[in-house]
Amino acid sequence: MTPHPSAAAADLLARVRREMGEESLSAPALAALQTLDAVPLPSRTATAEFALASVASVVLAAGLDPASIDPRRVAVAYRSDRYLRVDGAPPPVWAPLSGFWESADGWIRTHGNYPHHARALRRALGLTDAAGPEAVARRVAALSSDAAVGRISEAGGLAVAVRREDPDVDQALRSTPLLDVATIEAADARRRERRSPSPGASARLPLAGLRVLDLTRVIAGPVCTRTLALLGADVLRLDPPQLPELPSQHLDTGHGKRTARLDARSPELHALLESADAIVLGYRPAALDRLGLSPDALVEQHPGLVVAQLSAWGTDHPDRAGFDSLVQAESGIAMIEGDDGRPGALPAQALDHSSGYLLAAALTRLLRSRDGHSRIVRTSLRRVAAELLALPRTTDVVRTPEVDASAHLARFDVDGVPVVTAAPALPGLTFDAPHTWGSDAPRW
Structure with missing residues (x-):
């Protein structure tokens, strides 16, 4: 049997509502959430519970029915980049210079999806504009994590050292709303x-x-x-x-x-x-x-x-x-989700x-x-x-089968180009089509 959402999700949702000035989670809302299966986002950290609480916070704020949340649709929405198709093809999620790189004393994580960040990364490492991942790997391997991150950051690129979690830092952050x-x-x-x-x-x-x-x-x-x-x-x-x-x-x-x-x-x-x-x-x-x-x-x-x-x-x-991937790496999440000393x-x-x-x-x-x-x-x-x-969190990740996303996709025509995206995580609502970026006038 698929497990129900843990008490952690309900506790988080109740606290979020209090911070927004709402009453705590009502008994009917709690009961409705407890009828739901777990969101299929397997990980050592409580990603599934956090996803459910986050989506449910909007559902309740909007006055929608939390019992109508579909955990599989939530998972597809969270992984929307996997399901995006533009003119029938999946765009690349990560550029070649975005990822983990082993340094002389550990690991770093870079983000080079935007061309200007990729140029800065190459410039920091003394590489040509045509240099690829192999050249980056060689240069990073010769540097300490701090030295590599320092060079890349100074040049205007984006990189962090992959670190283990620091409970004192996290506790200080959690003392704030x-x-x-x-x-x-x-x-x-x-x-x-x-x-x-x-x-x-x-x-x-x-x-x-x-x-x-x-x-x-x-x-x-x-x-x-x-x-x-x-x-x-x-x-x-x-x-x-x-x-x-x-x-x-x-x-x-x-x-x-x-x-x-x-x-x-x-x-x-x-x-x-x-x-x-x-x-x-x-x-x-x-x-x-x-x-x-x-x-x-x-x-x-x-x-x-x-x-x-x-x-x-x-x-x-x-x-x-910064970006999500960099925060995962520096906060300790990447090491928790990794295996055999390699970050994940x-x-x-x-x-x-x-x-x-x-x-x-x-x-x-x-x-x-x-x-x-x-x-x-x-x-x-x-x-x-x-x-x-x-x-x-758990030490044993149960790898569930990939969700059948066919019932959780939205299809559009955007300026004559067929586009497939994830459907809304919020129940009972339908997306309007996205517009081509920058194609509208700056007015209401």
């Missing part, structure tokens, strides 16, 4: 009335009529805003004109949004903010500060705005960029997906209960990792 919600100030009555959900908002689309600006990239932030669009919000994603996105990456998480390119320093951005209800930020905190887009600056200029800030390492590390990985980019759903849950709750106050909600991939590391 998983979802840190701050109330800032009251807006005037005119803005309060204008920012209410539209009269046409339904029980299934509770965010209808609300406007959300999306300044995020990669997975976590786009999963959050994709979920808000699924719940009826008008989501407009904005990207810097000089920083192209990986097209397939956007197709995997761009459902239901419009997507435009706009310089963040332009007056048009603040004009959009004047009639926005929320903004989701996914860039480095220091970069946002330099652009005048820190959460504090935004709520001062735009009273009544709800601001969500997601970062890789937290606001204590404002200049540090979670069965999905679960820090990204869980962060996205948790942030979407907080925003859904805040937007549904508007009272005219500005609010800021923050979380980070590293804070989410600390939470995962606190949950019960």
Whole structure:
């Protein structure tokens, strides 16, 4: 018999709800969750329980039925990159220079999916632009982990040393809220009335009529805003004109949004903010500060705005960029999930997906209960990792068969190109098609 979700998932969900200002998990909701099979995401850490709690947090915040959650669909959604097809072909998930590399005294993890990060990695190691994985492996093997990471980081690349977990660091992180919600100030009555959900908002689309600006990239932030669009919000994603996105990456998480390119320093951005209800930020905190887009600056200029800030390492590390794979490596997760001294990985980019759903849950709750106050909600991939590391784990991973995803896929035509993606993890809802990245005008 497939095991039911552990008490750890229910405990985590109850605490998340308390941090969002909701009542603790009700007996009917708990009973409904206990009827569900486990999410098929096998790992030593409690990835399955964390995934269920994260998705259930949005389901409850939106007023949907938690008994309708399909654990297999949750697993497919968390592994969406495995099922993406563009014109019948699977785009590559990882670039050749993204991965684990053995150093002279351990391991490092690099992220080179974006061309500018791959160029910086090669430059740091004294390699030509055509150098491949074999050349990188040779250069890293001759360096200590700290030396290799230092060179790559100084050159503008992304790398971390693969480390074992540090319980003291994780305990300190867990002393802070998983979802840190701050109330800032009251807006005037005119803005309060204008920012209410539209009269046409339904029980299934509770965010209808609300406007959300999306300044995020990669997975976590786009999963959050994709979920808000699924719940009826008008989501407009904005990207810097000089920083192209990986097209397939956007197709995997761009459902239901419009997507435009706009310089963040332009007056048009603040004009959009004047009639926005929320903004989701996914860039480095220091970069946002330099652009005048820190959460504090935004709520001062735009009273009544709800601001969500997601970062890789937290606001204590404002200049540090990162991705799910790097946080797994440095936090100790990679060594827990590895074998025979070699690092491994979670069965999905679960820090990204869980962060996205948790942030979407907080925003859904805040937007549904508007009272005219500005609010800021923050979380980070590293804070989410600390939470995962606190949950019960196992030493024996039961490898379950790959989920039959055929009933859990969505099919679209995007500018004449057939696209297949994972279907929504939220029950009873259907994605609208993603748009081609950057193909819309920057306006509501």
